[in-house]
Amino acid sequence: SGAESALAQAQGRGEAQREELLGLRERVAALEGERAQLMLEAASEDEIARLKTALEAAEKRTRELSWQVRILHEAKGDEAPKADAGSNKIVSMLDMFGCAINFDRKERRLT
Numbered sequence: 001s002g003a004e005s006a007l008a009q010a011q012g013r014g015e016a017q018r019e020e021l022l023g024l025r026e027r028v029a030a031l032e033g034e035r036a037q038l039m040l041e042a043a044s045e046d047e048i049a050r051l052k053t054a055l056e057a058a059e060k061r062t063r064e065l066s067w068q069v070r071i072l073h074e075a076k077g078d079e080a081p082k083a084d085a086g087s088n089k090i091v092s093m094l095d096m097f098g099c100a101i102n103f104d105r106k107e108r109r110l111t
Helices: 002-076 085-096
Strands: none
Touching: none
8 A cells, every 4th residue: 555655765864874873883993083082193193292291301400410510520620530340330320311313432531
């Protein structure tokens, strides 16, 4: 009958709309996941940039302090430190702060 046919068509359309809605929900969920990932990556890039800036500032400060130590050492007219346990502490500290470039291990002095 015509009523049954109309009902079957309406049910078919309803089922198609439900499937379309489920597909849209899945797409929205996927897009939200992508957005969250992009936000996380952007935050990571910001943190990396902040850490690079902090590292550059620390390296600059280390160079300045190394220079000050050398100037003070030269101004006092001190001889180069002797190779003893104390100088090993100096080497360790300089290595820790990344100043090994400015420290001549053979001569046991800043260069």
